[in-house]
Amino acid sequence: AQSVAQPEDQVNVAEGNPLTVKCTYSVSGNPYLFWYVQYPNRGLQFLLKYITGDNLVKGSYGFEAEFNKSQTSFHLKKPSALVSDSALYFCAVRGRGRTNAGKSTFGDGTTLTVKP
């Protein structure tokens, strides 16, 4: 079975500082990994994904994530946080096998608060 862990319920950073939102995963074989953001009373928005290739992937709004196979991690990062980045962030994994074809498993989410 595939699973995702987001060890921090809450991350607080000051505006202008770098931010990291952590994610580790468990899946058979090579994973597809995703980050989504959800603003209050709004749907999920796709941020970025890792499928193959470079371990550092760049996504929307200046976010990036680093795939680390040995640590089974896919942490979300941004060099300089904005107050408008405050939202709920979800990491998700999708296996490549036929058993879980197309299904994504989501982490519990991390609330990011960026203070001015």
Next chain:
Amino acid sequence: SAVISQKPSRDICQRGTSLTIQCQVDSQVTMMFWYRQQPGQSLTLIATANQGSEATYESGFVIDKFPISRPNLTFSTLTVSNMSPEDSSIYLCSVEDLGQTKKNYGYTFGSGTRLTVV
């Protein structure tokens, strides 16, 4: 990426009644996924809907409670049957974005249906 129109966006329903949620996609997709999300919490997959076959339900979800229709490759409905206050949640549909090469480009979600059962 695909665009999904989901409706209703919200509803308040009496216990014991049923609500049908619709998702229309602007392109043909093989699989559609239905999720439930408690406010501020994670998403839980209810079922996977394939056109032309019965939906595949995840553990803890059954067809009698959450019947799903998938009449064609662009449309699906989820019905929440015989509702109780415990069914109050946000329900979302999702599709996998596949390019012309059938590679995964992420997932698109509907805007969600916020259901309150009183």
